[in-house]
Every structure is written in structure tokens, then in C-alpha cells.
Amino acid sequence: MTTPRAGCAVDADGRITFEVPGAGGLRLLLRLRPKKGQPEEDLHVLDLLAPDSADEGRAQAVLGADPVLAEGRWDVYLLQGTERTRLRPGPRDLRALMDGQLRERRGPLAVRVPYATKDGFLAVRTWLRPAHAEVGPVDVTDRTLTIAARLHGSPLAEGARVELRLRRDNDVTRTLEPQVRADGHAFSYTVDDTLDLDRDPGIWDMFLRPAPGAAPIRLARLLDDVADRKEVFVYPGAVVGGAVVRPYYTVDNDLSLEVKRAG
């Protein structure tokens, strides 16, 4: 038995070139993985073509930077007529994503990171955000933690705020004022005992309101090659007031705080 493998390469704009040996004339199907029990809705079909007629053994399908892919996980299939075969991953050349944090993004942010699923298939992790604040270094001291981030697109306006929301009860919030660097995009904020987080243990999600009244932007780290950051970018906790506060990345690469009463 041979399960077909698809290699892929991503360029800095998010364009993905898939390559499936010997699959010329067939098509590639990308399917947004539906939630359990839901029907599948989002599908993209791409033609697999020989990149040059001299080399019939190769077949490539190009997913341009333009099609807007909904946020989620896209499974990749080889389509033979209507018959689907789920593809296994070949080499994934993601080096163009490595310095993604250094490039300025404008408008809505679309990110695509091909990855291998836990059970060994090729998939593409996608994010689609109307605006984006990228988390950078996280500094943890004994009593505080300081998170540096960068707002892409417009600069932070006067009155910008970072908002912490208790996940189990969204009405419970804390607001703090970020320190904004001279360029208006880079900012940082410090979580300390003045926030009294120990009163509300649990998971706190973090947002930036870039201007008074503006829609909140979820703080996340999306601009590199790491599709699942949770187990790779691991931070220690800090004792902040009466709580141990540990920043961590969610399964969506958003940054949250885990707050436990110190004891």
C-alpha cells in the first residue's frame, strides 16, 4: 500500500505550492475540517498540473495568496473523479515564514501554515483576523509578567487599552494601559498585583483595544512556521499578588493567562 504524499512550499505572501508525484491531471481538495457532527461546507479544489511539459512525473497545484480561507484546519485530499484520498505530508518548505514577525502586515491578516496532523496527515492551519497584534517576547519576573507585542496596520491610538477577560464569565474584566513605543505599533503591558487577579482564578483571555470604542483584537502569535505553539512556547508562572499567573498559548496560538490561587 502506498498513501500518496504531498510536499509543499509556502512563500512570504502565503501562496502554497503543493506537489504530488505522479498525480498529473488529478485535482487537490482542501476541506475546512467541520466541527463534530456538522456538515462540511468550505471546499477548495485545485488542478494538479505538470510545472513543465518536459517533466510529466511532477504535478503541482498552487493555492494563490488571494482566496480567503476561513480560520481553522484544512485537510488535504487527492481527488480522482469524486473519490477522495487523504494525503500524507511530504517535505514542507516553510522557511519563508521564519521571519514573518519582521514584515509589516496591513488590513485583514491571513496566515497559512501547512503541518502534519497527530495521526500523520497533511493539513493547513489557517488564521483570518480583521486586525492583528502579534505577541513577541514574554518577560516573567518573580512578581510580574510583561508581554511585548506589535500591532500591525494602523498604530495604537490615544486611549488604547489591553483588556483581560475571564473566559468562564466574560463580564469579569480587567483593563490596563499599554506602554507604547515611539513607532506607535510596538507596545508592552505588565500584569502585576494591582489587577487583583487572585480574586478570580481561571483562564483569562487577552485583547487589545487599539483605540477607544474599537473592536477588541485577540493577542496571538501567528507569524512564523509553528502551527501548534502550545507545547513549544512554554512560559513559567509568576506569583502576582495571591495568585500564580502563567501565560500560555491556546490551541489556536492565542495568548491567555492561567490564574491559580497561590497556596
Added chain:
Amino acid sequence: MKISFLLHNAYGIGGTITTTFNLAQTLARRHEVEIISVLRHRELPTFVLDPRVSLRSLVDLREDKEHPSHLRPARVFPRSEYRYGQYSELTDQRIAEALATTDADAVIGTRPGLNVHLAREAPGHVARVGQEHLTLDKHSPRLRTALRRAYRGLDVLTTVTEADAASYRRRMRLPGVRVEALPNSVPDPVLPPADGSAKVVVAAGRLVGLKRYDLLVEAFAAVAAKHPDWQLRIYGKGEEQDRLRRLITDLRLWNNVFLMGPAAPMEAEWVKGSIGAATSDFEPFGMTIVEAMRCGLPVVSTDCPHGPAEIIADGVDGRLVPVGDRDALAAALLELVGDDELRRRMSRAALENARRFAPEPVVEQAEGLIAEAVAARRAGRPVVRGGQGAALSARGSAARDTALAAASGALRLVRKGRS
């Protein structure tokens, strides 16, 4: 020729598996090749195997785990072998049966215990090639004593370095056996090489004490302090994971040093970096060094026995630093991190120099050795006349190992008596 490999477990991850797959695949271009995996624990191998190589297993742990014979200890597979605990009466039986019924011209064993099976149980007309992926120095005296006896039944014994081949010739008397170094090969990369611009140092291997990733993390603290935009990525999993995580935390390196988890194949990960690192106290070969170099990464490595110095030309295509020397390691990394031109020059040299480990040159040598053994078996004569080594020093080594083995046996008895 029909060539059969005897492998411990083709379904896992590790240097021996990779290199056996590489050699088998390249041989399969011109020969009929199969891999016999003694153990199997999952449906598909972790590494992709070219369909031209056939693969079968002898004991499927998903079914045979509780087999009565699998619960009884092995008798043929030597007790002093590292993997003895995973072998059993059942593996003894099935390996013996596979060898007795083989239609191969040559069988290649890939670890000491399997080489013992091969030397003792292969039919007379079958050529016997034993491969050592570890080194003689690291074998226990008891294992050396067992092998000294058994390996006389081989036709060819290959080691992965010249240094180790020399030890075998010096310390074992193996009359009629050709002892040769056959390096591991690494397939031609499919991705374009790294261009030296990424601010990433990459290391890969099992997270075990021997690999000394603790030393690498500590050395990288100096790099991160001076160049905070550089990161270190360590790929692999293992028992040291939690300790390394604590070390990263203690040294406040969580923004720069990342435990990436296992990745197979590593190629796409190497090309994201621009420097490779290998920090073992001991490395029989140093497969990841060659992999990294073939992807265009100069490698900073400890000059440990035996592999690195036979792979890296210090100052030309990488750096060799003393074993366990954190400061020397940090200095070598800093030198490459801080000098883009030096890094790019060494990257080009690494690509060029690592070509000698491409499958073709290595497989040609292997093919020659196998053909020689097959011809000798057919003609009913040994592959080489007499021994290749100095008999006297071999005799001295044998006596020493026997004494050491007896001493450690006595010690065990004493300990047992006490407990």
C-alpha cells in the same frame, strides 16, 4: 543479488533505522532487497520506505505481546546486549526460522545481538554481513567476550567509522572476517539548501543524557545574551525533556530556546536554520551532523569519539570543540552567529564536503563488500586469509575482557547475596 536486512524494529525512530532504510533503498535500484523487522508495534513505519524494498516483521507486539514464548527469556540473543529485555524465546525462534528459510544471497545484521543470530544460524551458503552502529569501546566486557566468539562466524563486519574499525582489528581476533568502515549515508536532499540567513541554530536527536542538550542550552545562554534575535531549536523527544524544560526556565531562555518535539524527516527543519549543533559526549557516527551538512548547515560539534572528527573539517565546514566544554561551545557558536560571511562560506563547504556521504558512493562500497562475501561463500573460502589485526594485542584484549566480565559477574553475585 537478493539482500536481506535484519533490523530490530523498522517502525521506530533512530539512526540505525534511518541508515538501514537509506542503504536498502539505494541497493534496491539494482538488487532485490527486503527488511525483516524483528519487532513491530504499529501499522506503518515512522520513516517512509521506498516500495521497492519489501518489509516484513517477525513478532508483532500488537498480537504477540502476551505470547507465552515471548514471556520467556531469549537464549540465542546475548544476555549482555543492550536490547536483551525486548528479546525472548519467541524472537529466538522466529529469527532462527527466518534465517533457516531465507532465499537471500546475503543477510545483513544491524546490531550486535542480531549479528550473533546471523553468525550462528544462517545457512552455509548465505553470506553474513554484520553491521555495528555502536562502538566496540562502549560495549560491556561481557558483550565483547560474547561477540569475540560469535563474530568469527561472520564474513564481513562493518563499523561506521575508521576509528572503530581499527579497534575491532586491534582488539578482536576475527580470522577470515573482513572488517571495514562503511559510513552511514544520507539521501540527496529534495529541498534547496539553507542560505545562511536564518537566525536559528538547530539540533536534533533523542532527548537523552548522552546528547548533552543541557550543555547546548547553557552555551546558548551566551548567544541569546549577545544576540537576542537568535533562537535555538531542539528537535526530538525523550526522558530529558522535563529537565531541559526546567533548565530553559532557570536560565530564563524561554524566548530563545525551544523544545520542538520530534520531527521526521528533519530535512525541512534543518533548512530553516543556518547553524547545526551536536553536543554529545559520545557519538558512534553522527548522522544528524551529516544530515545538517547536506542541507547546507555548518555544524558546531563536540570532538567526541568517534564520528564527528571523521565528518567535520574543523574551521572549514564546521567546528569541533572539546567534549563537555560549555565555554568553548558557546565561543564557537558565537563566532558563527556573529560572522555572516564565515557562516556562508562554511555552509558552502559543508554542502560540498558532505557529498561523500551521499548514497551512491556509500552503496558502491557496500555492494563491493557484499559481493565479495557472496563470492567467498560460493567458493567455500574465507573472505580474507588470516586476520587483519595484530593477534597478540587481540589476545591481550580478550583476556582483559574475560577478567572484567568475570569480575563484574562476581560483583553482581556479591550484590545479590547482600540483598
